[in-house]
Amino acid sequence: MQWINENLYISPINTYIDPYKPVENAIITHGHADHAKPGHKNVLATKETINIMKIRYGENCAENFQELPLNKTLKIDNVKITFYPAGHILGSVQVLAEYKGEKINFTGDYKTKKDKTCENFEPVRCHTLVTEATFGLPVFQHPNEHNEIKKLLRSLQLFPERPHVVGVYALGKAQRIMGLLRQQRYDKEIFIHGALEKLCNYYIKENVFLGKFSKTNLKDKKEYQGEIILAPPSAIKNVWSRKFEDPIICQASGWMSIKQRAKQSLVELPLIISDHADWNELTDYIKLTRAENVYVTHGRDEAIVHWCKMNKINGLALSLSGREDEEDL
Numbered sequence: 001m002q003w004i005n006e007n008l009y010i011s012p013i014n015t016y017i018d019p020y021k022p023v024e025n026a027i028i029t030h031g032h033a034d035h036a037k038p039g040h041k042n043v044l045a046t047k048e049t050i051n052i053m054k055i056r057y058g059e060n061c062a063e064n065f066q067e068l069p070l071n072k073t074l075k076i077d078n079v080k081i082t083f084y085p086a087g088h089i090l091g092s093v094q095v096l097a098e099y100k101g102e103k104i105n106f107t108g109d110y111k112t113k114k115d116k117t118c119e120n121f122e123p124v125r126c127h128t129l130v131t132e133a134t135f136g137l138p139v140f141q142h143p144n145e146h147n148e149i150k151k152l153l154r155s156l157q158l159f160p161e162r163p164h165v166v167g168v169y170a171l172g173k174a175q176r177i178m179g180l181l182r183q184q185r186y187d188k189e190i191f192i193h194g195a196l197e198k199l200c201n202y203y204i205k206e207n208v209f210l211g212k213f214s215k216t217n218l219k220d221k222k223e224y225q226g227e228i229i230l231a232p233p234s235a236i237k238n239v240w241s242r243k244f245e246d247p248i249i250c251q252a253s254g255w256m257s258i259k260q261r262a263k264q265s266l267v268e269l270p271l272i273i274s275d276h277a278d279w280n281e282l283t284d285y286i287k288l289t290r291a292e293n294v295y296v297t298h299g300r301d302e303a304i305v306h307w308c309k310m311n312k313i314n315g316l317a318l319s320l321s322g323r324e325d326e327e328d329l
């Protein structure tokens with residue numbers, strides 16, 4: 001891997017992938033805050049990621065933006081760059097870089113499960129796979145997301161007088177939960193915390209179906225009996241959620257499989273819904289790519305590196321700093 005280094009720097013074209021600090025040339029895999037930072041000079045990303053960056057950081061959060069559509073190859077000097085869908089959130093991509101016949105695929109964050117709120121994941125063959133491993137332990141086996149949503153709907157039937165306040169991250173998770181509810185034919189209005197509004201509106205603009213929703217207005221507490229309200233986890237922890245009468249606090253996150261974590265966050269109804277690959281998705285994908293080398297950017301890297309060795313693949317942990325700000329888990 002002489003032409004990329006452990007900071008995901010592609011030296012022949014002086015370009016970083018998801019750099020943590022402002023740089024001259026950046027390729028951004030997706031809009032989550034631990035991958036997309038403001039202040040770069042030149043940004044190459046999908047149209048959706050660029051729009052999400054502008055919504056979150058302002059129109060001038062980079063000097064120049066260049067869009068690259070999915071599955072189209074851009075040649076920069078002697079390096080070919082192609083984006084493939086990562087299935088993580090709207091606009092998220094894997095970045096395939098090819099130089100002198102060698103292909104390196106940077107997954108960014110990804111999941112291989114189908115998701116109606118973004119382009120579905122597409123596998124890519126490569127010589128070297130640079131992968132995340134947020135849930136890179138065999139113990140992480142995400143359950144079926146439709147069954148998790150059914151738990152929420154069952155709770156609403158059992159406690160029709162109680163508001164169900166669901167902790168979701170503003171980008172990706174909020175919209176996925178809304179989409180999953182609609183797939184279960186939940187057609188009532190969904191209420192959202194104001195912090196989710198801009199991004200929900202953007203998803204709609206990109207033709208993602210979320211159904212009817214509106215911002216909460218807490219003048220009449222009784223209004224929310226038996227309703228679903230989505231809010232960022234931080235709002236659930238502060239006084240905001242106490243405005244509801246006898247709410248059931250829920251949270252949708254891959255980490256909800258750890259009971260202690262749910263308990264600590266005072267979550268009564270944990271929903272294990274993740275936008276990251278679990279152990280089986282991670283290891284299945286490594287096999288599918290037929291990569292000879294696997295570099296793990298962040299997450300539980302030891303088990304994946306060990307698994308690679310057992311499977312005669314060169315595994316290496318990069319332990320990038322600044323990832324997993326817990327925004328998108």
Ligand SMILES: [Zn+2]
Pocket residue numbers: 030032035088109328
């Ligand atoms: Zn992410």
